[in-house]
Amino acid sequence: MLEVSNLACSRGDHRLFSGLSFSLYPGQIMQVQGENGSGKTSLLRTLCGFLMPDEGDIAWCGKSIRELDEAYYAEMLYLGHLNAIKDELNALENLRISAGLAGVELDEKEAIAALRRMGLRGRERLPTKVLSQGQRRRVALARLLVSGAKLWVLDEPLTALDVGAVAQIQELIAEHLARQGMVIFTTHQPLQVAGMEMRCLSLS
Amino acid sequence: MKKSSLPSLIVLVIRRDLLLAMRRRADVLTTLIFFVMVVSLFPLGVGPEMDMLRKMAAGVLWVAALLSSMLSLGRLFSADYLDGTLEQMMLAPQSLSMLVLGKIAAHWIVSGLPLVLMAPVLGVQFDMPVQSLGVLIVGLLLGTPVLSMIGAIGAALTLGLRGGGVLLSLLVLPLCIPVLIFGTGAVEAVSTGLSAVSHLSLLGALFMLALVSTPWVTAQALRISME
Numbered sequence A: 001m002l003e004v005s006n007l008a009c010s011r012g013d014h015r016l017f018s019g020l021s022f023s024l025y026p027g028q029i030m031q032v033q034g035e036n037g038s039g040k041t042s043l044l045r046t047l048c049g050f051l052m053p054d055e056g057d058i059a060w061c062g063k064s065i066r067e068l069d070e071a072y073y074a075e076m077l078y079l080g081h082l083n084a085i086k087d088e089l090n091a092l093e094n095l096r097i098s099a100g101l102a103g104v105e106l107d108e109k110e111a112i113a114a115l116r117r118m119g120l121r122g123r124e125r126l127p128t129k130v131l132s133q134g135q136r137r138r139v140a141l142a143r144l145l146v147s148g149a150k151l152w153v154l155d156e157p158l159t160a161l162d163v164g165a166v167a168q169i170q171e172l173i174a175e176h177l178a179r180q181g182m183v184i185f186t187t188h189q190p191l192q193v194a195g196m197e198m199r200c201l202s203l204s
Numbered sequence B: 001m002k003k004s005s006l007p008s009l010i011v012l013v014i015r016r017d018l019l020l021a022m023r024r025r026a027d028v029l030t031t032l033i034f035f036v037m038v039v040s041l042f043p044l045g046v047g048p049e050m051d052m053l054r055k056m057a058a059g060v061l062w063v064a065a066l067l068s069s070m071l072s073l074g075r076l077f078s079a080d081y082l083d084g085t086l087e088q089m090m091l092a093p094q095s096l097s098m099l100v101l102g103k104i105a106a107h108w109i110v111s112g113l114p115l116v117l118m119a120p121v122l123g124v125q126f127d128m129p130v131q132s133l134g135v136l137i138v139g140l141l142l143g144t145p146v147l148s149m150i151g152a153i154g155a156a157l158t159l160g161l162r163g164g165g166v167l168l169s170l171l172v173l174p175l176c177i178p179v180l181i182f183g184t185g186a187v188e189a190v191s192t193g194l195s196a197v198s199h200l201s202l203l204g205a206l207f208m209l210a211l212v213s214t215p216w217v218t219a220q221a222l223r224i225s226m227e
Helices: A040-048 A091-101 A108-117 A133-146 A163-178 B006-023 B025-046 B050-073 B075-083 B085-090 B096-111 B113-125 B130-157 B164-191 B197-226
Strands: A002-011 A014-024 A029-033 A055-060 A076-079 A151-155 A182-186 A198-202
Touching: A002 A040, A014 A040, A014 A055, A014 A198, A029 A040, A040 A076, A040 A151, A040 A182, A076 A133, A091 A108, A091 A133, A091 B006, A091 B085, A108 A133, A133 A163, A163 A182, B006 B025, B006 B096, B025 B050, B025 B096, B025 B113, B050 B075, B050 B096, B050 B113, B050 B130, B050 B164, B075 B085, B075 B096, B075 B130, B085 B096, B085 B197, B096 B113, B096 B130, B096 B197, B113 B130, B130 B164, B130 B197, B164 B197
Parallel strands: A029 A182, A029 A198, A076 A151, A151 A182
Antiparallel strands: A002 A014, A002 A055
16 A cells, blocks of 8 residues: 655755645555646655655655665556667567566566567567657556556656557556556556546646 | 565676677777777887886876776766666665665676786786786775775765766765875885785775765765765
């Protein structure tokens, strides 16, 4: 369970938000809404521990994430604006390495199955520099399929994706929630998850 | 799917960086060619006076190694920073310091080890005696990893800065002076008939000190750069 209490965050001299409190329980999904520059990405990066909050605390299962550190990182997955894939490597190598960094050893078969499910059949061994923007995003999103993390923090997961891929991401999120996972995400595109109540957090 | 342990994670980071270096061979060769060029220019510029060349050999080789190791430092973290891999490394369920150590090891294999292997060939240009060459190589083997480790701190601190390259050299070069002094000192000691052990043990001590402290300091610097 993720608990955020009285969180305040600023970039430079500009206060983005303050007094922010919410909790996210297993099986719940939350969308962070707000205009450009309202601090959505900063909030998600604070949840990852990249940014230090000015005030307040973030707790995972009752303990501060600062104390938990690696134990917390083992249970969360962050997908940011940057895809974290290397142009020089092919899709398969990229996926296996990024899963490895997240602490999951993947064999080739599992990685290929995940890439195929993301609609990259036949592109597994191409260098990612020849792939389109949407296909690269799919390589990055394939991490969702192979991760054992409970909490997904997704920053604009749908950018550059086509309609089919968006539907697939919705399906993935629904499966994850059904496994008692948690999702917190931002998007400017409509995202519907069947049979789930979408909680909204508005930053202004 | 199974969970990976700390050693396998370090091996993964090293293998990944070596694989990337193999795919971007030009970067690796630049360092080595720079080293060879700088060292080879000295005999041409100074003239073929054996005594003088023999005296300056160790200094020239060490300074060239120092400068060429600066060349590749800027790339140590910048590519990973720009494409977001560094973010993912910070979220790895293992200590960031250990991942940093893996990256430093890979950096040394790519940019330090070739210099060590090339040094004896270049030493012959300066008519270095075999005994001095041996000490030079041992010194370089102990010293170049220290250059990579100290350099990593500078690379992490200047991450994402414009003109970071110049700042990096200003930060790192003064810190590398002890390595230079003991490295050249060892060769000089041997050529004057003394034992090189004291110089080499000091280099070894620097290596151990750097091994213990720099990965942690670098990891902290990376966290600051990510904010």
